Amino acid sequence: xxxxxxxxxxxxxxxxxxxxxxxxARLAFCERQIRLDVLRGRRTSEHQRAARQRGDAAHRGFxxxxxxxxxxxxKRGKCFISTLALGESPETHALRQFRDLYLRRRPxxxxxxxxxxxxxxxxxxxxxxxxxxxLVTRWLLRLLAAAAGVAVRMRLRKDCSHGT
Amino acid sequence: MAPEAIGLLTVLGLVVVATLYSLSxxxxxxxDDERGLPASLRGARLVHAEETFRSVVRRLVARLDRAYEVAxxxxxxxxxxxxxxxxxxxxxxxxxxQRVALQDERQVRVSKTAWVITQNSDTGKRVPHRxxxxxxxxxxxxxxxxxxxxxxxxxxxxxxxxTNQCLHCAHRSACERKADPFSQGxxx
Numbered sequence: 307x308x309x310x311x312x313x314x315x316x317x318x319x320x321x322x323x324x325x326x327x328x329x330x331a332r333l334a335f336c337e338r339q340i341r342l343d344v345l346r347g348r349r350t351s352e353h354q355r356a357a358r359q360r361g362d363a364a365h366r367g368f369x370x371x372x373x374x375x376x377x378x379x380x381k382r383g384k385c386f387i388s389t390l391a392l393g394e395s396p397e398t399h400a401l402r403q404f405r406d407l408y409l410r411r412r413p414x415x416x417x418x419x420x421x422x423x424x425x426x427x428x429x430x431x432x433x434x435x436x437x438x439x440x441l442v443t444r445w446l447l448r449l450l451a452a453a454a455g456v457a458v459r460m461r462l463r464k465d466c467s468h469g470t
Numbered sequence: 471m472a473p474e475a476i477g478l479l480t481v482l483g484l485v486v487v488a489t490l491y492s493l494s495x496x497x498x499x500x501x502d503d504e505r506g507l508p509a510s511l512r513g514a515r516l517v518h519a520e521e522t523f524r525s526v527v528r529r530l531v532a533r534l535d536r537a538y539e540v541a542x543x544x545x546x547x548x549x550x551x552x553x554x555x556x557x558x559x560x561x562x563x564x565x566x567x568q569r570v571a572l573q574d575e576r577q578v579r580v581s582k583t584a585w586v587i588t589q590n591s592d593t594g595k596r597v598p599h600r601x602x603x604x605x606x607x608x609x610x611x612x613x614x615x616x617x618x619x620x621x622x623x624x625x626x627x628x629x630x631x632x633t634n635q636c637l638h639c640a641h642r643s644a645c646e647r648k649a650d651p652f653s654q655g656x657x658x
Contacts, residue, residue, distance in 0.1 A: 321617060324524070327532035327567035330609075330616050334560035335635060337627035340619045342641040349640035360591050364551040365535075368589075371503040372519035372536055379515045399542060406541040410513055419513055458541070 388451070390430050391444045397451035404454035407461045506587045506596025511545065514538040518572075525574035528610060532568040537580075544572065546584040546603075557586035557599035563612060566604035573606075 332340055343349070350358075388398045409415030433440045504512050518537040524530065536547040546565050550557075565584045573580050586599045604612070618624035629646075630636055639645065 324529045327564045331560040331564040336630035337619045341627045351640040353638040361551040368549045375516045376519050403541045
């Protein structure tokens with residue numbers, strides 16, 4: 307039962323408190339439970355404890371997967387040909403967007419990305435050793451990036467019109 | 471062919487088979503790490519994993535499971551283990567708070583679309599669910615409401631929408647709503 311003197315106190319005294327995402331998410335389940343936690347102390351049932359244990363075990367596995375994926379992601383960033391040729395420029399950004407919006411969404415595109423990342427370190431080494439080849443690659447990539455930019459803008463307009 | 475040559479070829483053959491097997495296993499492990507991810511996130515750059523972010527201005531803190539970089543913005547992923555392969559409103563709220571905290575701390579663009587990966591606690595099968603997140607204003611209103619409920623202020627706290635939740639609640643004996651454990655969640 308919610309007492310009237312509780313209502314009068316308001317939330318202003320605790321308004322400066324930092325609140326976590328998981329705390330706020332509890333509103334979606336049961337507000338009464340949040341209030342009863344304050345009045346009676348936080349309690350968990352046997353069923354809730356068992357569910358949490360199962361969740362924690364699965365979450366540890368997911369975290370291990372995340373660590374391996376993050377390691378692979380970090381390795382990848384170092385051998386991108388356009389980063390070598392153009393640096394962190396709008397052209398490189400357009401090519402990355404094209405990769406994410408077009409290539410990654412198709413099986414053949416993902417296969418191409420996989421092959422590209424496998425062979426790009428070798429290509430980067432060759433380009434780094436040959437300034438003329440790097441210059442030609444830079445111009446080719448600028449042309450590709452211009453085309454990719456148009457394609458990306460088209461896709462983003464389409465995605466926005468579909469409400470995504 | 472000399473027996474030595476046959477022996478050498480056999481050893482070489484075994485080495486090649488062992489190498490191919492180990493390479494194929496490695497590829498399987500990589501594919502397995504992306505189990506349950508939607509196609510748009512497969513192979514994407516994982517920027518944050520199990521990191522905590524704070525919004526000092528909005529007094530929020532959130533620990534996110536994963537954030538991928540896709541098309542110049544970050545896409546959040548939340549992992550959940552449950553019996554039903556569904557994403558709940560609680561997941562949307564959690565991810566929305568994560569989005570606000572990450573945006574405020576790092577000043578980066580975070581997508582309003584996020585993913586909840588559910589892992590079935592019985593079968594282990596993972597299913598991705600695309601969700602649309604709440605706005606910053608809605609998150610702030612929810613934070614205010616949470617503090618209100620805790621303080622016993624504002625309108626009376628709402629009861630759980632699903633009475634099935636009441637069956638496993640530790641406060642059942644003290645709550646106004648009591649669900650009969652033998653009546654499939656029907657109210658008494």
